[in-house]
Amino acid sequence: MKKTSLVLLPLMLTLSACSTVKPAYDDVGSRSAPCVQGGPDSVAQQFYDLRLQPGNQGKPDTATLARYRPYLSTALYHSLAEEGRSAQKLARLPAMDIFSGDSLGPTTADVHSSSRIPNTDAKNIPLRVAMSRHQNGDRPDVAWQVEVLMIREGTCWVVDDVRYLGAAPPATAGTLRQTLELR
Structure with a gap:
């Protein structure tokens, strides 16, 4: 019995090394826009670091939105770009930093x-x-605090929504996407 176990042990180890784990999702979609390399937390931190630079807070204009494109999901980018094309809709957005939910925006993130x-x-x-x-x-x-929803588009992690947390967020809705839909 002992000899059989000694013979089977190397065989079992060899077979276990050959098995692979199949990912739960084979296809996570595609992305035609540029992207930022890194995991979800790294990409989110890079996005907020960019946002903390002077002139990047508040409602994004067309030039600022172009700088954000590698960090934003296709759906969120198009929603914001649509807002930018319609001056009336953009004017109706709350007077706040839309990615932080605060009227003046953060100095650290x-x-x-x-x-x-x-x-x-x-x-x-x-x-x-x-x-x-x-x-x-x-x-x-x-x-x-806010909660940023990171999603995978192709091999990229991108920002898809921001949930404003707290008892009384300054935003008119609970998330950035809801705020955009209400306009």
Whole structure:
């Protein structure tokens, strides 16, 4: 019996090394737009780092939207581009930073790691983003969170929506997509 186990053990190890794990999703769609390399948390952090640069907060104009294109899903980009083409719709958007849900926008944004998410075959991953704004003078700093929905388009991770968190978000709806639909 002991000899049989010793013979079978190498055979079992060899067979287990030959097996492969098939991903849950073979096709995650395609993407014809440029994309940013990295995992969902890395791409989200790069997007918010770009947003923190001067002149990138608030309602995006056409030039700013073009800089955001590699970070945005096709659906969200087209929705924002449609808003940009219609000056009336854009004017009706709330006076706020639409990617943070705050009227003035953040001065810092820290995307939480997605390494705690066990499913590596996921097609979408919601990530928390801790934001804060440094106030001038004696006023205390302001801190809040949003949840950014990252989806896979082809091999790229892109921002598809932003959920405004908190008891009373300054946005008129709970998410960026809902805010755009209401206009």
